[in-house]
């Protein structure tokens with residue numbers, strides 16, 4: 002009886018500690034979380050850090066998909082997309098976001114363009130499509146959706162990273178992205194073409210990693226800030242998807258052991274969740290990051306309370 006009791010205790014301990022603590026993914030290093038809710042399930046799209054402990058840059062070969070029905074146990078569906086899927090792309094799999102539209106799943110990714118007759122290289126945004134949240138995904142347009150303006154203004158080769166897309170109530174999709182400055186463009190309802198000009202906006206302290214969404218009639222632009230020192234998460238709100246954006250403050254301070262952090266926000270079964278990454282796994286760091294999740298809370302006026310980072 003004692004043996005059985007101890008074995009049960011051990012099982013409960015292992016289950017609790019394997020599945021219910023931050024980081025929520027611990028068998029590989031993951032970054033740049035992008036959650037959606039579909040069919041009572043949270044699907045989590047992530048980057049994948051494979052740099053060695055001594056590396057001083059990213060090594061991000063592919064994007065993974067995870068799912069959970071209870072926010073406690075997470076199933077790894079594997080590396081379902083990589084820059085190799087895009088014939089025009091080369092290099093790392095930077096931040097991405099997948100959203101559903103009319104029963105199809107559009108995975109907007111930031112990666113890098115080959116130097117060819119179309120582009121001189123630099124960051125670029127592509128879009129993959131699938132009939133299922135877990136693939137198979139293929140290049141939706143056979144070319145980049147956004148090509149780096151380095152070809153035009155010879156500036157910043159990697160400012161076109163980190164796409165976030167949200168669908169307004171009238172079915173119009175908007176995409177925001179950027180590093181250094183934030184840009185947005187309206188997309189056509191087919192999700193794979195831009196509709197009108199690209200506009201540059203400057204939310205206070207914006208660096209990268211925007212996450213755009215609408216809640217109770219208010220538009221939110223949440224993003225990584227700072228840049229010359231470890232990133233924090235700050236945000237603006239607006240009554241329109243095109244701004245003006247009113248700065249609301251910091252919602253997440255620095256994270257342990259990682260220069261970057263990256264927001265991903267979702268409501269599921271009546272609770273709001275804030276996904277981010279840090280470097281807290283053993284041998285983790287800025288290029289070996291891990292995705293975490295904590296509750297987030299709104300005030301009655303729609304402002305967001307500071308995120309309390311937990312290890313639970």
Ligand code: FUB
Pocket residue numbers: 032033048059094095096111162163209210261262263
């Ligand atoms: O993961 C690579 C880059 O680091 C992302 O694109 C940024 O948002 C930052 O997290």
